[in-house]
Amino acid sequence: MASVGFMVCISLERYLMITQPLWFRFRRNIKNSVVVCVVVWMLPLVYVIPTFFKASFQLIDTVCGVFLLLPFPLFIFFLVGTSKALSAARSVPADEKRRIVAILVAVLLIYTLLFLPSIILILMEEAKFNPILNTTAFLLLKISPLADLTLYIFIRKGVVDELLASLSCCKMSTNQQVISMSNDMPATCSQSV
Structure with a gap:
């Protein structure tokens, strides 16, 4: 109640x-x-x-x-x-x-x-x-x-913003890892994909 x-x-x-x-x-x-x-x-x-x-x-x-x-x-x-x-x-x-x-x-x-x-x-x-x-x-x-x-x-105003920011940072770091991995691939691999 x-x-x-x-x-x-x-x-x-x-x-x-x-x-x-x-x-x-x-x-x-x-x-x-x-x-x-x-x-x-x-x-x-x-x-x-x-x-x-x-x-x-x-x-x-x-x-x-x-x-x-x-x-x-x-x-x-x-x-x-x-x-x-x-x-x-x-x-x-x-x-x-x-x-x-x-x-x-x-x-x-x-x-x-x-x-x-x-x-x-x-x-x-x-x-x-x-x-x-x-x-x-x-x-x-x-x-x-x-x-x-x-x-x-x-x-709480800051808690939700921090949570969303941390989730987007995790997503951004994952995307950055994928981009850096694709840049590190040899030219022959990237051309065949």
Whole structure:
């Protein structure tokens, strides 16, 4: 639940940064970020606390499912709104536009692929008895920290650039080796090829 909450925070931040840049610049501070983080970490208690009071598991599952399903339309809204605002923005470089949209698409994909099967499992009574869906949803939730790490790598500006640069350097050195090998071939070999 906290992971989904932070994914919503990331999407909202990117959306506000693009669509409301002045408001975002003047309202963003450490105090607000700390308050948001505390609230995101406290929201899962809505799911945990009722278990101590012996509440109905059906009610707890429904609350959890609804809580996890609410971000889906938000992710779509943030992606579409940011894409529209970026297409009209002239001051944002093209590579930065691609990076911002890539982050929002990654958030939507992570949510859809990793969390949506569990939400379906929680909300649909018939799905709870399907062992394949149970196992799949469980495994996908277990790899969600890896997806969070991937998302963090996308958010960091220099990491992706360095990764792509190192990959292109490896490709360039391989191409240079092939070119130097073809230059070192005897004239008869290169003429026969």
